[in-house]
Amino acid sequence: xxxxERNVPKVVLAPSFVAILVFVYGFIAWTAWISFTRSRxxxxxxxxxxxxxxxxxxxxxxxxxxxxxxxxxxxxxVISMVIGLALAxxxxxxxxxxxxxxxxxxxxxxLSLIVTGTAWKWxxxxxxxxxxxxxxxxxxxxxxxxxxxPDMAIYTIVLAAVWQASGFVMALFxxxxxxxxxxIIRAAQVDGIPTHRxxxxxxxxxxxxxxxxxxxxxxxxxxxxxxxxxxxxxGGPGYATDLPATYMYAMAFSRGDLGQAASSAMIMMMxxxxxxxxxxxxxLRPRRDQ
Amino acid sequence: MTSNTALRWGLYGILILFALFYLMPLxxxxxxxxxxxxxIRTGSLxxxxxxxxxxxxxxxxxxxxxxxxxxxxxPFFWNSVLMAVPAVMISTIIGAxxxxxxxxxxxxxxxxxxxxxxxxxxxxxxxxxxxxxxMLGLMGLAGTIPGLIFVHVIYGLGFTTLFFRNYYVTxxxxxxxxxKVDGAGFFRIFWSIFLPISLPIITVSVIxxxxxxxxxxxxxxxxxxxxxxxxxxxxxxxVNSTTGVKAYNVDMAAAxxxxxxxxxxxxxxxxxxxxxxxxxxxxx
Numbered sequence: 001x002x003x004x005e006r007n008v009p010k011v012v013l014a015p016s017f018v019a020i021l022v023f024v025y026g027f028i029a030w031t032a033w034i035s036f037t038r039s040r041x042x043x044x045x046x047x048x049x050x051x052x053x054x055x056x057x058x059x060x061x062x063x064x065x066x067x068x069x070x071x072x073x074x075x076x077x078v079i080s081m082v083i084g085l086a087l088a089x090x091x092x093x094x095x096x097x098x099x100x101x102x103x104x105x106x107x108x109x110x111l112s113l114i115v116t117g118t119a120w121k122w123x124x125x126x127x128x129x130x131x132x133x134x135x136x137x138x139x140x141x142x143x144x145x146x147x148x149x150p151d152m153a154i155y156t157i158v159l160a161a162v163w164q165a166s167g168f169v170m171a172l173f174x175x176x177x178x179x180x181x182x183x184i185i186r187a188a189q190v191d192g193i194p195t196h197r198x199x200x201x202x203x204x205x206x207x208x209x210x211x212x213x214x215x216x217x218x219x220x221x222x223x224x225x226x227x228x229x230x231x232x233x234x235g236g237p238g239y240a241t242d243l244p245a246t247y248m249y250a251m252a253f254s255r256g257d258l259g260q261a262a263s264s265a266m267i268m269m270m271x272x273x274x275x276x277x278x279x280x281x282x283x284l285r286p287r288r289d290q
Numbered sequence: 291m292t293s294n295t296a297l298r299w300g301l302y303g304i305l306i307l308f309a310l311f312y313l314m315p316l317x318x319x320x321x322x323x324x325x326x327x328x329x330i331r332t333g334s335l336x337x338x339x340x341x342x343x344x345x346x347x348x349x350x351x352x353x354x355x356x357x358x359x360x361x362x363x364x365p366f367f368w369n370s371v372l373m374a375v376p377a378v379m380i381s382t383i384i385g386a387x388x389x390x391x392x393x394x395x396x397x398x399x400x401x402x403x404x405x406x407x408x409x410x411x412x413x414x415x416x417x418x419x420x421x422x423x424x425m426l427g428l429m430g431l432a433g434t435i436p437g438l439i440f441v442h443v444i445y446g447l448g449f450t451t452l453f454f455r456n457y458y459v460t461x462x463x464x465x466x467x468x469x470k471v472d473g474a475g476f477f478r479i480f481w482s483i484f485l486p487i488s489l490p491i492i493t494v495s496v497i498x499x500x501x502x503x504x505x506x507x508x509x510x511x512x513x514x515x516x517x518x519x520x521x522x523x524x525x526x527x528x529v530n531s532t533t534g535v536k537a538y539n540v541d542m543a544a545a546x547x548x549x550x551x552x553x554x555x556x557x558x559x560x561x562x563x564x565x566x567x568x569x570x571x572x573x574x
Contacts, residue, residue, distance in 0.1 A: 006475040008395075009395035009476065012388070012391055013391050013403070014450070015384075015462070016388050017403060018445055019390060022404060023418065023425075023444045023445075024406075024410040027421040028413065031418070031420055034420065037332075043420075043424070049371070058443075083308075087305070087308060088305060090301055090305055091305070093301060095301070095302070097515040101309055103560060105309070107312070107556055108315075108400070108555035109562065109567065110549075110553055111383065111549050111552065112509050112525075112548060112549065113505070114522045114526050115522075115525070115546075115548055116315075118525065118542075118544075118545040119315040119318065119319050120315065121529070122538055123314075128335065130336075133336050133337075135332045137334075159425070220412065223532065224414055224415070227508065230526065248416045249508075252419060252512075253512065259422060260418060261416075261419075262420060265414070265417040265419070265420070269414055269416075271314065272414055278404070
């Protein structure tokens, strides 16, 4: 009884501890193991070296998926950051109706990516969407048919993802701008330093941690962006807009190739960890641990 | 002075242009959902409906075909409610207790465990998809709503724990020490000191979890069965259903219906929504 009283905190944490141990770390270990076997439709446990990874890197479809990840991820992150920062700085200029504008910029983040994908699929539909609308206004040769072009379809994913997430980046940066010491800014203004210099030399450098957070969140979204591809392009035309996430899903649930699914999932995790681990490390280290 | 005024006009111009960019898809969804198919074919994407019809909404809600099932979004909408409500409640309660321990009842190894939980927030779910499918099968929960609740609770724990831990860590430990001296136990202190001040963080956690779970597609499509799909999966099936004429107005009405609950939460409690987003990304 007394033991229980002393150990209540541990008892309370125990179920979560077991759950995390099994369902996160145990499952990662299971997937890792399967990625070194010949599993096809059913899991098999005899190890078979790195053949799955060799198959993966030899597969043209995986090549496309990884390429797309870098194109999509790179553009998505950079454009969202640029738009987010610009909007935050603009909104920071004592704008009337700031609250309304902020609400409008951020609402896409509340939507499911399936809804976003559905909406943009309709807007980008060459026959009836924005292309047809602009042609209807008299600009007969206007062409915006990225959605059906294998070489351009990936950029529609970028467009929709930027639409969804850039308002969120704006909110992050705006919070950062507001937390900069106003004394320093006022002193700089008194000294007659022009506004753009105040931003580039004083305010933005102090926001380095926010750039990092925004980058981490966006990178994370990019690697997981599965729903958007499914809803917007379905990975097509052909497999032109496949991402590692859709590749993994196709292998796991429609091709019945567990070995490929597991090895592609492991690569995805390594890409995320390469980005997140240094960040988590720097976040956790300077904690005031008594 | 005049150049300054021009600058401000330019500023407002850009801000309004962006507002239009963000609003355009919502506008298009709404107007398309109120047009007849005839008008969609002959009219322009960006024009207002000449004649407003609510028939697409009725069809999206109760007769549209998702795969072979032609009952509209309604049954799937309720699936999502039945899935989200318990999953949000359970993960928030567990997260609150976990956060309370991590913030105020530290023991040897607690920091390491917290780091392990935090780490778990960042894994791509693809890496647990296959074993979870096996596990749900073993537990007899494959293709059921309880199965989905289970999955969402497990993988939502990291964030809810993080929210509460970061909130409770700001409360001075002297308070707990004093209460202990007075003979109050673990749950008593939680109940009468921590819970009463927790409303803001409970709101953040509930909103965050609700948005995540309602909007989830990956777990829904991987682990649900014929009758237990959540609304996002059904929406995708309706849009990609190949039978009959492509009814864009019904697709758009269905998309708005699927988006309504989270949009409503955003409009009503936007402040907490933003706090959850930023707390989920900028820790400490």
